[in-house]
Amino acid sequence: MSSPERAETPQGDARLPPRWFIRTAWVVHRALYRVSGGRLGLRHPTPAVWGMMRLHTVGRRSGKPRVAILAYVEDGDDLVTLAMNGWGDPPPAWWLNLEATPTASVDLPDGRRDVVAHAATGAERERLWAVYRTLNGGDDLDAHAALRSRETPVVVLSPAP
Template identity: 40%
Template sequence: MIRTLARRMGRRRWFARAGRLLVPADRLVSRLTRGRVVALGLIPSLLLTTTGRRSGLPRSNPLLYVRDGDAWVVVGSNWGQGHQPAWVHNLTADPSATVTVGGAEHAVRARRVDGAERDRLWALLVAEWPAYPAYAERAGGRPIEVFRLEPST
């Protein structure tokens, strides 16, 4: 029931503002539970750890994901803000990253998707979080990047 309510409310501006404010708390909970609890377990979420493009330090962000075969798919919606989230710039500079899902850590390599593949993955993401089209509209024409995080060997 709470998940359904969150999915409905996700389109509203106040929800996006509140969500942005809760991200630091979500990072803390994710860290304390070693990635077993992300987004309070309400939506499928992972902890993405990238390398800061300027600092060189690890940067972790809780993100909604969908599965696509053996990969995880994430979107740089940034709650509909007019700028890309920092993690998008970090992945662009260095596509090697780590995802923590359900407490298990996986090395991944990010690949930005476009064209028909992006359309297919975008549909999967919207099915999981119906607010994404509203975020894209609020982003004011900025491209909403979609990444496929593929396991590294």
């Protein structure tokens, strides 16, 4: 690796903006959602672009409500996201919260939905990872994933019973 933000892999050359830029983008996105009263910041996925949803979890240590805005794709009735932290190495807090308490809810452009989370494994993971590769910018997916020291979890959010 030539620097923390750049890795050369067989799949290509992955370049990420600096961490401060990624964190600022997250703050701006949340503010945009809040200031617009929820009218801006969420969207349904299309065949070429992922959607945006708000995930509501419970803090694994604090027990307090936590919210994160995440990209997702649809797989039948399931919503699928990647547990990455701006491609940083540590797992995102929302994923650690879901591992502790898999029940959660999501805000979508057309309303709230209760869900239960699990990490896709085996053939299911490979199939869903391949879906993300087909999206705009997905050609760099493997190169970006190679920046992490661990496999990026593919998280499936199924409708709660």
